Amino acid sequence: MIDLYTWSTPNGRKISILLEEMNVPYKVININIKNNEQFSKEFSLISPSNKIPAIVDNENGKSIFESGAIMLYLAIKYNKFISENDYWEIMKWFFFQISQVGPFLGQAHQYLYYNPGKSKYAEEKSKNYVKLVYETLDNRLSKSIYLGNKYSIADIATWPWIARYEMHKVDIKKYNNVLRWYKLISKKPKVIKGYNVSGIHQDIPQP
DSSP states (O other): OEEEEEOSSHHHHHHHHHHHHHTOOEEEEEOOGGGTGGGSHHHHHHOTTOOSOEEEETTTTEEEESHHHHHHHHHHHHTOSOOSTTHHHHHHHHHHIIIIIHHHHHHHIIIIIISTTSOHHHHHHHHHHHHHHHHHHHHHHTTOSSSSSSSOHHHHHHHHHHTTTTTTTOOGGGOHHHHHHHHHHHTOHHHHHHHTSSSSOOOOOOO
């Protein structure tokens, strides 16, 4: 059994979706970041960075924080959604999510959606970052159905961020390959089930 400490953010959702896809039993512990529950002493012992998500593996007592580390831990432990033959293709796009998709689109949420009009420079920079992310993904997905050669942790990590395309102020329909990939994943039953396990319920956006 995995204890999942999480909330309804892209990083939180990618772990619950992965656990659903793996059919791994897990228990959700809500960490309401709107109430600053991530800064509690109890949660700090599990996640020293005071960020969700985090997990505790009750089979061995291991606690893991940082969403990328959690996904790698689960993929390696259960030997799912990470292929030896396709390992480095998956890793390239998995770390593209960790290093660019998450940080760049997360900034876009702040400057383009939550705080528009406060900094023209920040907004223009965020728009350029958004364009770069979507163009990079679209180019890759013009060559492959998924980010790796098969459905993998790279897709599961990236998809919840693209599910916030409305917050990025981007017309996803201009990126035909991203749109095709997004719709394909959004119809997966385990993705639908794992999308709303914690926090604020939101319907999966449908372009």
